[in-house]
Amino acid sequence: MRLHFRPRPRADTFVPNSVALCYCLCHSHGKPSTVGESAGRLELVIPKPNAAEESAAKEIREMNRSTILTKLTVVIFTVLLFAVAGAAAGTETALKASDITSKIFPEQVFFRGQVAPVQMRNTGGVRFSDDMFVLAGMVDSSGYSTAIRQKYQAYFISEVPLEISGQKLPPGAYGIGFISGEKFILMDLGAHDLFQVDSSKDSGMKRPVPLQVVSSGGKYRLYAGRSFVEFARAQ
Template identity: 50%
Template sequence: MSLLKLALACALTLAPLPSLAQAAPASTAILHPADLGKLLPDAVFFRGQTATTQARNSGGIKFADGLYLVTALVDNSGYSTGIQEKYQAYLLTEVPLDFHGQKLIPGSYGIGIIKPNGSPQFVVQDIGAHDLFTVDAATDAKLHRPTPLQVVAGEKAGSYRLYFGRNYIEFTRAE
């Protein structure tokens, strides 16, 4: 009988372990080009035509709740000069975002960095190439290895930086 009690005690002690493993909170992860193979489309629609995405110049975020932000540079050579200037990358987001007080709802957008007065500005357009907003961007002269596009964690918890070379815009997930 004591062997049966010992087995029962072990079973009751170990039974909660699988449920504890399942209850562990997921964490937010920065996604690199190698992580985006199944998420990133080969081409995206913008202003009446399609543009090929550059998988090697992509990045994203998988948030703790399983929702995504994905962005990639695009081949914008088929567009007019005015569109090419602003439409440098495609942004797909399943969560609302905040760029210096400008809210962006989930959806797909054309984005880029422009320098109208020499200072970098981040511009967001809807898929019809209509400007939604423009906010000041920054330049990071200390960035060791600038790449054409990358997403990295920001300096504050819950903030992120979207880099275009050395120019970047900092953003957070909006409420």
């Protein structure tokens, strides 16, 4: 007598609802049984799955695949969201005129008893990693006296303490200008001089503009044409 097993189908293919075990014991010279394939053999017969079982197994596989893809998508989205938020929050950069809008810099500013329009095309600044700003913009000073026009060229706003060429400057709004003798002057809103420092010339600048702020080795340069002073956030 021989014992013969047919291979069992994979478990993830279907879920069998029954197992038929057929014993066929016959003499080697007898007539083969109608249940088994031949005489003298013990045969284990596992029935094929029906349509309902195959459909259920397919649904389970699709549900598992869908669950894995959904979880993977959520993980990837979360990682990207934190990466973008972290990058945005931790960036310190110099700002161009195209970065500065009326939301952060007024289009008209008050200085020495009157309001004057800002030339928004001639603005610049710095946004620090903690989202604090230093901003500057050229003003139309045509309505002021000659004495003030000679000194007052731009409006300067800082949300943080600064150091400008060795001079400490607290947060606030100021009037600034580059004057004769290679000097930079800073005034309070009443047009009173707070300090003057030496300015420098950048003769290598190819395309000077009326006002801009440029990063320079951990510090920043405030330019008016080719003239500039360096400033940095005070510790």
